[in-house]
Amino acid sequence: EDPQADSSASPLPHLEAKIQQTHSLARLLTKYAEQLLQEYVQHQGDPFGLPGFSPPRLPVADLSDPAPGHAGLPVPERLRLDAAALAALPPLLDVVRRLQGELNPRALRLLRRLEDAARQVRALGAAVEAVLAALGAESRGPRPEPAAAAVAASTASAGVFPAKVLGFRVCGLYLEWVSRTEADLGQLAPGGPA
């Protein structure tokens, strides 16, 4: 991979500032995502908080984990995938917030963190899109409609344990994708390889 070979990454001053700013935001959200996941597992009870707890990591509606080959892609392509994932996260976080509102109604801090996460990841997604636009590498084609409502309906009827696992999965995906975005923007930020 040679980011220098990507001619769209022309380092204009305002673009550099925008990349730096977005990178900082991604770094901040990575910390928040770690805190959210910690808070989440505390309220679900063991085994959710135990080391080694690992329910199967299936895709969730429109979203899956970053592919192992993600780091090998050109930076703009990585950022497109990041932007797509970040756009899929808010409705899923909203679903988890609603489910937790019923399972843990007194967990006000958790509920607030979930609400904040949806808002913040929306902002990060928009910032990444802006960077892509500045690079001349916008997302291609329309994104599929989020299926979060269907996820919520089916999960709510499936039982409490699946609802807990869904939230665990979504919080895990949130952490993976914001930290992935931070790493990818780091490639473009001043001082990075690009």
Added chain:
Amino acid sequence: METRLGAARSQTGGREPGAGRVGKGGPRLALASAPAPSDVRAAWPAPSCARPAPRAPRRLPPRAPGSAGPMPAGRPGPAAQSARRPPPPLPLLLLCVLGAPRAGSGADTAVISPQDPTLLIGSSLQATCSVHGDTPGATAEGLYWTLNGRRLPPELSRMLNASTMALALANLNGSRQQSGDNLVCHARDGSILAGSCLYVGLPPEKPFNISCWSRNMKDLTCRWTPGAHGETFLHTNYSLKYKLRWYGQDNTCEEYHTVGPHSCHIPKDLALFTPYEIWVEATNRLGSARSDVLTLDILDVVTTDPPPDVHVSRVGGLEDQLSVRWVSPPALKDFLFQAKYQIRYRVEDSVDWKVVDDVSNQTSCRLAGLKPGTVYFVQVRCNPFGIYGSKKAGIWSEWSHPTAASTPRSERPGPGGGACEPRGGEPSSGPVRRELKQFLGWLKKHAYCSNLSFRLYDQWRAWMQKSHKTRNQHRTRGSCPRADGARREVLPDKL
């Protein structure tokens, strides 16, 4: 949690709450132990979102009509991760939360029954984990259970048949978390096959000790105590209800936790001169309970804001006195005909407050008997009793913010310091001068002779002592009685 095998009839639980109201301190009611076949359902939604990949073992069985469908089993191996495909563009996507089986294995799924049961503390539970699978040989052999992450002893489990493992739990303790205890069925390799959340607790007891107050007749805030100290081990919802006694419908308070966990605030639309009935309903998965009804008139429970603009100042050079002035709380100033005030004060480095009671309907007071050269903190509060003729005692406001002031330093010689005594036996200059100044003021008022003489001075001193005694003996409404423990009288400010 104790997990010994129960000899008594086990309960399969149910999603319906159990018995209704339980009186405070009364016997606990047991849930009926009838099985709940309607609770038997799949733990996981039918996974239709993942299509089988050539090497990905994430083959998910089709959904059976009328059921939530089985669930995939096993943990995804590395091959599953790399072979993941984007989700299909179906209008209804279901969440696949349980993983693809390992590469090469069949797509085992399992169902726990009962699903999310609600149980009384001390009851028993029989649960089953039934394995389904589209590969031959899907079996319950090797399955095991965990509860809140802890593996349950194998002697609690037994195979009912080739595909079903049963579990018997007895004498259940209250749930560890309000979202339910996590009962999980695992495959031999430790992967999660299914889960069910147990809700073990108690029905709520009758809430009691409801108390309410209205701030400036504009709103109503109520507090209560949950029955049995609130520990039901289940999420219990408290709802404050109110209605006009003689007419009107039940209303529900909406702003909770305003002054503590068991409180509610009604911000507006309250009627005066007519009684309200107020009660609290507590509800959880196991039942409900209702408090006694409290009847009150808003005017009988009025409180107000602390008096604003509290000023504390010295009284000339008097070293043992401070003057306190305040303003009537503005929200009720037109109604406070019979208001009572209280003052409390303490030395800066003390935690003991001295209280001056019944400072009735005046907005100033003089504290006496204080230590010279000392910083005092002073607070004032108001009780707006008697509003619109209410006969009730009224409710004290909060104390005002502390106001500090210091008494003048003593000029009398004392141990370790103080002003030096003058030579020749002359009276010390400081206190005598002060007294003489006061004496001259008195003289101008009461005597026709302004010549200073010690005889007149002695007469004046005697008069002062006598008038202090008289003031102490005849406490009248409108004066500030002495504070407990304070040296002596608190003088009306007009002196």
